[in-house]
Amino acid sequence: MAQDTDTDKKHEDFTSWANSQGVQTNGIHPSKIPGRGIGIVADRALKAGEQLAFVPAKALITIDTAPTWLKINELVKPLGVPEKDVTVHGALAAYLTTRVAEGDERLGLWRSVWPSLDDFKESMPIMWAEEYQGLLTPPAKDLLQAQQQKYLKDWQTWQSMIPSGAEKSFQYHWLIVNTRTFFWKHHGSGAKKLSKKIRRTCNDDRMVLCPFVDYFNHSDEGCTVSNTPKGFTITCDREYEAGEEVYVSYGQHDNDFLLVEYGFVLAGNKWDKTKLDSRILPKLDKKMKRDLEENNFLGEYFLDADEIEYRTQVALRRSFWPVARWRRYLATEDETDVELAYVKARLWVLLTEYADEVNEMLAILNKMKPTVQRNTLVKRWEQTAEMLQVHIFRNSYQEACPNHQHT
Numbered sequence: 001m002a003q004d005t006d007t008d009k010k011h012e013d014f015t016s017w018a019n020s021q022g023v024q025t026n027g028i029h030p031s032k033i034p035g036r037g038i039g040i041v042a043d044r045a046l047k048a049g050e051q052l053a054f055v056p057a058k059a060l061i062t063i064d065t066a067p068t069w070l071k072i073n074e075l076v077k078p079l080g081v082p083e084k085d086v087t088v089h090g091a092l093a094a095y096l097t098t099r100v101a102e103g104d105e106r107l108g109l110w111r112s113v114w115p116s117l118d119d120f121k122e123s124m125p126i127m128w129a130e131e132y133q134g135l136l137t138p139p140a141k142d143l144l145q146a147q148q149q150k151y152l153k154d155w156q157t158w159q160s161m162i163p164s165g166a167e168k169s170f171q172y173h174w175l176i177v178n179t180r181t182f183f184w185k186h187h188g189s190g191a192k193k194l195s196k197k198i199r200r201t202c203n204d205d206r207m208v209l210c211p212f213v214d215y216f217n218h219s220d221e222g223c224t225v226s227n228t229p230k231g232f233t234i235t236c237d238r239e240y241e242a243g244e245e246v247y248v249s250y251g252q253h254d255n256d257f258l259l260v261e262y263g264f265v266l267a268g269n270k271w272d273k274t275k276l277d278s279r280i281l282p283k284l285d286k287k288m289k290r291d292l293e294e295n296n297f298l299g300e301y302f303l304d305a306d307e308i309e310y311r312t313q314v315a316l317r318r319s320f321w322p323v324a325r326w327r328r329y330l331a332t333e334d335e336t337d338v339e340l341a342y343v344k345a346r347l348w349v350l351l352t353e354y355a356d357e358v359n360e361m362l363a364i365l366n367k368m369k370p371t372v373q374r375n376t377l378v379k380r381w382e383q384t385a386e387m388l389q390v391h392i393f394r395n396s397y398q399e400a401c402p403n404h405q406h407t
């Protein structure tokens with residue numbers, strides 16, 4: 001109980017500090033939410049269209065804040081790193097790491113409400129033991145690999161700037177930036193001082209840390225987050241009852257992406273889908289891959305609970321049709337009933353093989369000690385199984401040949 005009071009006090013103090021920085025909040029407060037860390041909750045009944053929060057530009061930590069101190073222009077050359085490799089993500093992580101090591105007071109209250117390194121060790125796959133990483137779904141494994149490479153590149157760029165022995169702190173702050181930044185397109189004069197090359201790369205990751213707004217948890221639908229040169233505004237998307245959690249949406253992300261980038265999966269996610277590349281790519285020979293690549297159809301084969309995406313359909317047909325027949329399909333999408341029945345049968349086999357893999361993974365996971373990591377993995381594999389089952393049923397013999405009577 002005493003701990004909860006401490007937790008409340010911490011968030012009250014941070015909110016007062018944020019207010020002193022010009023952050024306006026209306027009808028909402030931060031609160032502990034089981035399974036979601038801290039989130040934002042309605043103080044009272046809220047109406048659609050109400051402004052819930054405003055964060056002025058001066059309260060943000062941006063590439064404009066960081067380089068003034070990091071003097072990126074002067075530092076990039078001695079770092080010996082090509083300018084194109086300098087990311088805003090890495091710069092912000094280096095900035096936070098060094099400021100924290102120097103005991104920056106401004107960050108003190110804000111940091112006190114961030115998740116701990118131990119929280120990340122449980123939730124973020126990049127911090128998991130290899131035993132758990134090896135049990136991720138294939139699409140999540142691909143995402144994790146890309147993230148690990150991104151991290152490594154940033155670490156190699158910035159390590160000479162980081163106080164010795166602070167790699168763990170850099171990694172922690174890199175994850176803070178990964179999970180708590182928002183996209184802001186209005187960089188100010190600080191960014192203009194950066195070389196053109198760096199600014200070009202900044203276009204790809206215009207990340208900013210936004211006090212208070214970084215308390216909002218994600219849902220597939222949520223309040224509107226808008227930004228202007230003046231700052232960020234959060235506008236209520238619908239009616240909320242007092243005590244109800246209020247969300248924003250971080251984007252139209254599937255659960256493999258949410259898991260790797262943010263450390264959670266949603267129970268109901270209208271944007272959820274699963275990638276079939278690990279099943280389809282091995283069925284393609286060199287020539288098939290070349291044909292697909294020439295037509296911009298190589299890789300990124302998804303299905304969701306409703307449909308098998310068009311590029312997946314295209315790749316599947318290339319895996320067993322002669323190229324001339326496949327090109328006709330690309331041009332007209334025509335196919336006979338017999339051809340369609342055959343496609344369905346091949347799809348059924350592919351999805352059934354994947355479903356067998358899912359069941360094997362679930363059997364392994366179900367024998368493991370129920371930790372947070374293991375439970376998250378079980379959820380993700382079960383969600384994958386559900387999406388596959390819909391299409392296994394739709395492409396089953398009975399569905400493909402509804403007029404056929406079994407005797």
Ligand SMILES: C[S@@+](CC[C@H](N)C(=O)[O-])C[C@H]1O[C@@H](n2cnc3c(N)ncnc32)[C@H](O)[C@@H]1O
Binds near residue numbers: 217261
């Ligand atoms: C921008 S922060 C939101 C505030 C955060 N919950 C906290 O405790 O400070 C993003 C992180 O919140 C958590 N999160 C956001 N939405 C979530 C959700 N719907 N379910 C579970 N965790 C969520 C994840 O750990 C994510 O990395």
